[in-house]
Amino acid sequence: MSQQPHPSAADLRPDFLHSFLLDPARHSPDAPAVVESPEAGRTTVTSYAELRSHTDALAGALGALELEPGSRVILEADTSAPALAMLLACSQAGLTFVPVSPQTPQQRLETLIDTVRPALHLQAANGNRTDVPEAVGTGRFDRDGLTVERAPAHRPPRRRTPCPTDPAYIIFTSGTTGRPKGVVMSHRAVVAFYRGMLAHRIAGPDDRIASTSPLQFDFSLLNIGLALGSGAAVVPVSPQLVRWPRHLLRILRETGATQVNGVPSIWRQVLRHEPKRLAALTGLRGVLFCGEEFPLPELRRLQELLPTARIVNCYGATESMACSFEDVPNPLPEEVERLSLGTAHPGAEILLVDPDGRVVDEPDVVGEIHLRSPALFSGYWGDPEATRATLVPDPLCPESGQYVLRSGDLALRGTDGGYRFAGRVDSQVQINGNRVELGEVERRLTAHPGVTAATALPLPLPGGGTQLAAFVTLATGHCLDDPGDLWTFCAETLPPYMVPQEIRVLDRLPTTAHGKVDRTALLAEAGARA
Numbered sequence: 001m002s003q004q005p006h007p008s009a010a011d012l013r014p015d016f017l018h019s020f021l022l023d024p025a026r027h028s029p030d031a032p033a034v035v036e037s038p039e040a041g042r043t044t045v046t047s048y049a050e051l052r053s054h055t056d057a058l059a060g061a062l063g064a065l066e067l068e069p070g071s072r073v074i075l076e077a078d079t080s081a082p083a084l085a086m087l088l089a090c091s092q093a094g095l096t097f098v099p100v101s102p103q104t105p106q107q108r109l110e111t112l113i114d115t116v117r118p119a120l121h122l123q124a125a126n127g128n129r130t131d132v133p134e135a136v137g138t139g140r141f142d143r144d145g146l147t148v149e150r151a152p153a154h155r156p157p158r159r160r161t162p163c164p165t166d167p168a169y170i171i172f173t174s175g176t177t178g179r180p181k182g183v184v185m186s187h188r189a190v191v192a193f194y195r196g197m198l199a200h201r202i203a204g205p206d207d208r209i210a211s212t213s214p215l216q217f218d219f220s221l222l223n224i225g226l227a228l229g230s231g232a233a234v235v236p237v238s239p240q241l242v243r244w245p246r247h248l249l250r251i252l253r254e255t256g257a258t259q260v261n262g263v264p265s266i267w268r269q270v271l272r273h274e275p276k277r278l279a280a281l282t283g284l285r286g287v288l289f290c291g292e293e294f295p296l297p298e299l300r301r302l303q304e305l306l307p308t309a310r311i312v313n314c315y316g317a318t319e320s321m322a323c324s325f326e327d328v329p330n331p332l333p334e335e336v337e338r339l340s341l342g343t344a345h346p347g348a349e350i351l352l353v354d355p356d357g358r359v360v361d362e363p364d365v366v367g368e369i370h371l372r373s374p375a376l377f378s379g380y381w382g383d384p385e386a387t388r389a390t391l392v393p394d395p396l397c398p399e400s401g402q403y404v405l406r407s408g409d410l411a412l413r414g415t416d417g418g419y420r421f422a423g424r425v426d427s428q429v430q431i432n433g434n435r436v437e438l439g440e441v442e443r444r445l446t447a448h449p450g451v452t453a454a455t456a457l458p459l460p461l462p463g464g465g466t467q468l469a470a471f472v473t474l475a476t477g478h479c480l481d482d483p484g485d486l487w488t489f490c491a492e493t494l495p496p497y498m499v500p501q502e503i504r505v506l507d508r509l510p511t512t513a514h515g516k517v518d519r520t521a522l523l524a525e526a527g528a529r530a
């Protein structure tokens with residue numbers, strides 16, 4: 001990834017999402033903004049100038065509906081040039097977009113609609129959604145514009161001027177506890193995050209950045225900001241194709257992708273089934289991952305196949321989009337057991353806080369990550385209580401009125417100043433009265449030469465109590481002489497209560513819609529077989 005001159009003061013862009021991202025159109029209108037490969041042998045390029053004109057046309061069509069600034073628009077689409085133009089048009093028209101995947105179950109869509117009460121539901125021209133509740137206007141969009149099928153209910157427009165503190169978008173997290181939470185991100189927060197991210201020079205104008213996450217996952221919004229903010233191009237990869245190694249590698253090859261951004265699981269099948277084709281992509285010079293820890297055996301294998309690639313570990317939560325970008329040493333030294341998260345991006349600060357609320361300053365002491373940042377979310381839509389629990393007074397100066405993000409993540413600061421992820425606060429589980437950090441069990445399992453990935457879970461027992469179960473995937477061609485091998489291997493270094501009572505070998509670990517390991521599915525699998 002090439003080096004860029006430091007942005008001058010003249011480059012400081014207005015604080016709206018669309019103006020920040022379309023700014024490169026001013027001085028590089030013909031540069032590619034989106035490069036797509038809808039089918040083998042066919043590639044379509046959308047320039048910055050074309051993206052801007054699509055955005056203007058769609059924003060005009062939205063403006064004609066005279067919706068009140070801040071009205072919500074459900075944007076049901078995968079990442080594509082038209083969807084990107086629609087997203088930017090919502091921003092330009094002062095509307096708040098709520099991205100959802102076309103695969104979103106009807107009931108979940110209706111829950112989201114019931115929560116945010118959108119004025120409009122928009123989908124791609126070829127979208128399959130049919131029964132959108134009557135109270136919501138509907139429309140379809142493509143390269144040629146917006147077709148309104150059902151006009152939004154007319155509300156007397158209390159015209160006001162859109163402001164950078166307005167919500168740019170609302171992203172619904174899976175919500176570990178029942179009802180999904182709507183994370184509200186303002187224009188000002190997103191643009192502040194983009195500025196902090198771009199300071200890392202992860203991409204330049206000649207980069208083509210493959211985005212493999214669904215549009216409803218803010219990783220895709222990070223990728224859009226990274227590409228357009230760097231004057232580079234977005235290469236959308238449909239989440240439906242990501243899981244097929246040959247499709248993924250074909251798209252990367254035909255679009256000339258130079259960087260691939262995705263959660264660790266997108267590499268699992270490629271590493272197992274198409275290592276040679278991956279190594280042949282000599283134009284691939286960057287990988288950025290986020291969302292969960294990258295199992296080290298798989299990361300090391302990826303580095304073997306892409307020895308010159310810059311690999312960036314990006315950590316953070318949707319409530320601030322992300323917060324740190326750390327280069328992974330390539331190759332990763334043998335003795336490394338935990339990847340560094342580095343420190344917060346410029347303009348933000350990570351604090352570690354102990355259970356008594358004191359800020360932890362010593363190295364190698366675990367605390368809960370609290371983030372000071374200009375990119376913090378505005379709150380959870382319609383949930384002031386959950387907001388208060390997450391945006392908490394600055395632990396260093398509660399009187400100041402400044403709020404920091406309480407992440408729910410544990411970390412320790414290494415002597416090198418970089419933070420190491422140490423699991424979730426709720427991943428500290430009690431097994432027969434003993435506190436177990438699931439990550440520690442997983443790290444021991446992936447230290448076994450035949451194991452490529454591992455997930456440990458507390459398994460409730462029918463008769464009460466909890467036992468520790470683990471699920472592992474093995475390296476290609478590797479089979480365990482005796483499943484007890486893994487058990488013995490764990491018992492060599494872990495106290496008895498941390499040795500999983502049950503270890504299951506799976507061909508593949510189930511993943512969520514966002515591509516993270518699906519622990520709920522594993523629990524169900526374990527329960528089903530119990």
Ligand SMILES: Nc1ncnc2c1ncn2[C@@H]1O[C@H](COS(=O)(=O)NC(=O)C[C@H](N)c2ccccc2)[C@@H](O)[C@H]1O
Pocket residue numbers: 173218219222289290291292293294313314315316317318319321322323407408409421424
């Ligand atoms: N690099 C990591 N190592 C280890 N655990 C991690 C890591 N990145 C997240 N996580 C975990 O995922 C949680 C956040 O989950 S989330 O709110 O669904 N958001 C995401 O996963 C994506 C996040 N918004 C994002 C988007 C784009 C770039 C980076 C991060 C964090 O609190 C961590 O527990």
